[in-house]
Amino acid sequence: MTIDIAPAEVLGEVPEFELHDTARPGPGRLPVHPRIVGVGSAVTPTSYTQGEVLDAFSITDPKVRSVFLNSAIERRNLTLPPAAADGIRSPESQGDLLDKHKDLALEMGGEALRACLKRAGAELADVRHLCCVTSTGFLTPGLSALLIRELGIDRHCSRSDIVGMGCNAGLNALGVVAGWATAHPGELAVVLCAEVCSAAYAMDSSMRTAVVNSLFGDGAAAVALVAGGDCALGGPDVLKFASCIIPEAVDAMRYDWDRTLERFSFFLDPQIPYVVGAHAEIVVERLLADTGLRRSDIRHWLVHSGGKKVIDAVVVNLGLTRHDVRHTVGVLRDHGNVSSGSFLFSYERLLDETVTRPGEYGVLMTMGPGSTIETALVRW
Incomplete structure (x- = not known):
């Protein structure tokens, strides 16, 4: 893959706020922003309706059934424990869950990575930095090293692993890798989010x-970045990031050891949607500060599919329409919350619509443990 670095004057008119970017490469030169040049996703083979999951575990409690059936989720990809002769599915040991995470993360991750590179017109040999994100299992060596071995990626490929940051981590990784791409113009970097939520299923x-x-x-979902890449690749430039951590809600979303079950398990505070919604406007205002942009200037919103109530809270607090979050809602409906890669599933759907136009702006938003909201500003 050959990536030509375009001269600054062909990158299009640059808003005034970019002229003051501290990352610009030298006196009188405009900054070269990393560009998203590819995206790809993958899921595990077996898909269940919510009713099928309830039946698989013989759940009859009307309150629990109501939670499942009113989730705005129609199907999810899950790898559940096999049923015994009596039809009962026994809980898996923590060791079995870790094995499941490793096997499926490698399988899905490899598929998503290949799909991403295909859309970017690149090959595995072109990858110069691989950043892997996961919160549903722990591996040492990390997923990046295992994928490099399994896929035959160049052994000199630099790598990083982001573990345990939760559903917001895809944007944390994008920020880190955007910095790497900017420091290595013309070289291809990939963020891969692989979440085997079946490996964190407690009963x-x-x-x-x-x-x-x-x-x-x-x-799993992967996104490829190049700084100063060929404009023909057509993706959006990543302009800016903004974060907001909510320390008083640090325990509201967590994945920790359950002594009763003797395994790790998730905890989600019922107040999370309202906490996230109340802080969404704060972080978006920070993201748009000094850009000359208003929320009404944002044409595309790609929000983490955190759950029906989370999406509703973001919509209300940011004054968005249901059309603005159509991809977010669609991903939740078809796949559930796929954690750190959810916003990339939405981005892929946006690309498939072929509705973006040069000069349009988008906001990417994820939220997760911390409690944290992460955002990024992009421009086509």
Whole structure:
């Protein structure tokens, strides 16, 4: 893959705020922003309706069934424990869950990475930095090293692994890799989010577990970046990031050790949608500060599919329309919450619509443990 670095004057008119960018390469030169040049996704083979999941675990409690059936999720990809002769699915040990995470993360991750590179017109040999994101299992060596071995990627490819940051981590990784791409003009960098939520599936009769088990699905998504790349590649430039951590809600979303179940399990506070919604406007205002842009100037919104109530809270607090979050809602409906890669599933759907136009702006938004909201500003 040959990537030509375009001269600054052909990158199009640059808004005034970019002229003051501290990352510009030298006196009198405009900054070269990393550009998204490819995206791809993958899921595990087996898909279940919410009713099928309830039946698989013989769940009859009307309150639990209501949580599942009113989740705005129609199907999710899951790899559930096999049923015994009596039809009962026994809980898996933590060791079995870790094995499941490793196997499926490699399988989905490899598929998503290849799909991403195909859209970018690149090959595995072109990857110069691989950043892997996951929160559903722990591996040492990390997923990046295992994928380099499994896929035959150049052994000199630099790499990074972001583990345990949760659903917001895809944008944390994008920020890190955007910096790498800017420091290595013309070289291809990839962020890969691989979340095997089936490997974090706990089974008990509590409402805490019911809420989590009704929401998450398996999925992987990859996004490729090049700084100063050929404009013919056509993706948006990544202009800016903004974060907001909510320290008083640090325990509201977590994945920690459950001593009763003797395994890791998720916890989601019922107030999370309202906490996220209340802070969404704050972080978006920070993202747009000094850009001369208003929220009404943003043509495309790609929000994490965190759950029906989370999406509704973001829509209300930012004054968005249902059309603005159509991809977010569609991903939740078809796959559930696929954690750190959810916003990339939405981005892929936006690209498939072929509705973006040069000069349009978009906002990417994820949220997760911390509690944290991450955002990025992009321009086509």
